[in-house]
Amino acid sequence: MQLRRVITVLIMVTILVVPFVAFRVLPEIGDPNSAPNSHVTDYYIEHTISECNSPNMVTSIIVDYRAFDTMFETTVMFLSGVAVILILSNKPKKRDDMFRKFNPCTTNTGPSIFKTVNKDVMISIIEPLILIYAIYVLFHGEVSLGGGFQAGALIGMTYLLDVMVVKRKDRDIFNYSLERSVSVAGTGPFIYAVGGILGLIGGGLFMEFEAIPLPIEAPELHSIGILIVEVGVTVGVMCTIITILKAIMDRVSFDDDND
Amino acid sequence: MINAFLAQDGIYLLTVILLGLGLAGIIVCNNYMKKLICMNIMQVAVIFFFLCLGQKNGGTIPVAMDTIIHAADYINPLPHGLMLTAIVVSLGTTGVGLALLTRIWERFGTLEEDEIIQVKGEDEV
Amino acid sequence: MLLLQALLLMGLIAITISIIFGKNILITVIVYNAFSFITMFLYIVMGAPDVAFTEAVIGVISTVYFLMILKNVYRKSK
Helix, strand or coil, X not given: CHHHHHHHHHHHHHHHHHHHHHCCCCCCXXXXXXXXXXXHHHHHHHCHHHHHCCCEHHHHHHHHHXXXXXXXXXXXXXXXXXXXXXXXXXXXXXXXXXXXXXCCCCCCCCCCHHHCCCHHHHHHHHHHHHHHHHHHHHHCCCCCCCCHHHHHHHHHHHHHHHHHHCCXXXXXXXXXXXXXXXXXXXXXXXXXXHHHHHHHHCCCCCCCHHHCCCCCCHHHHHHHHHHHHHHHHHHHHHHHHHHHHHHHHHHCCCCCCCC | CHHHHHHHHHHHHHHHHHXXXXXXXXXXXXXXXXXXXXXXXXXXXHHHHHHHCCCECCCEXXXXXXXXXXXXXXXCCHHHHHHHHHHHHHHHHHHHHHHXXXXXXXXXXXXXXXXXXXXXXXXXX | CHHHHHHHHHHHHHHHHHHHHCCEHHHXXXXXXXXXXXXXXXXXXXXXXXXXXXXXXXXXXXXXXXXXXXXXCCCECC
16 A cells, blocks of 8 residues: 555656646647648648538548548447456356445435436436437538537437336337347448448449549539448447447336335 | 746646656556556646747647638648647547556555555565 | 637646545536536537537447446435
């Protein structure tokens, strides 16, 4: 325990002393001519409408200029869902009585969680609003703020609200099993890759959206390619959130189990 | 005067202090859940450092208003794109860490480090 | 703008210290949600609204994950 304190103090002193030497190397904040602001990003900013047909530069960078990065980030999300399922895949053993002394909150008083929320307001007003907003963010991601990641997270949050409100046995509208949600999460990177391969079919490069074999003008074709890719990202992120939630919820005992 | 100090040294210094506090929390804290929260705090410090490099004096948010675009009018959007994916992946790492915490709780009945070391010592003897 | 960023960063540092030395883990998780909110505000001040949007949603979801684990776990820390 004493050694740990000494190591901590050493690390803090090192971290606080080293920057006074190294800060001169870093650029001044807000300088328009500094190295991170000068070379390739000027090209990105000036060609985002003429090349990508999307006024939101962040979206054009995520799904167009740096599309490989986003593709494998979606794969990383899917793999983290698979990792959670693999870690929690064993049958829970009966807990030893000798460890029971560490757990004082075995008796719960008070109402259950799902009884304390107004179900009518939550299900009929708030959840449809969030879903409509998520769809808007998904389809307008290239024009205004937002994109695939935000839409997926919003839809996952709707599922999370629904889980908190509705009793576990009564839930049949919006209920995914664990296997189904993780397999749908796997189709997210697959849709992304299909969007890239469509460019190959039309005779272009991988992820070259102008070459998609459809009889439409080139700028709208680019928007369609971006939309396909963003739908893939949305499906991957949404189902990974649902997978982690379900995998943890199967292990945690809530007070509505016995009602 | 104070703006010049902040632009050259101050913001970087505060970011480094935040990073160091996160690292110190991982070492000092005795509870595994607090260690996980401190890991997230370290990640926020790194993301903030990347976003610092993209700021530009006199620039607006990176959504193009017209077809005629000058690069000096907009903030650098490249760090935003990179860090957006990093934030989403941090949710995945938090989920994996919480799954590991659930297994530790089922095996040992506690999340305190010294109690776990004690129970492990009794098992080996 | 840089002054506002510095003030918000000092708030983040204060919240981090309170997380490290806190005793009750439930309060720690709620304070972590406040940390996420101030981070979102900081991203807006820096001119990164996309990142702020993502941080707002992801912060809420990770807080709910932490709270679900806390349902089973002993809440006091030493």
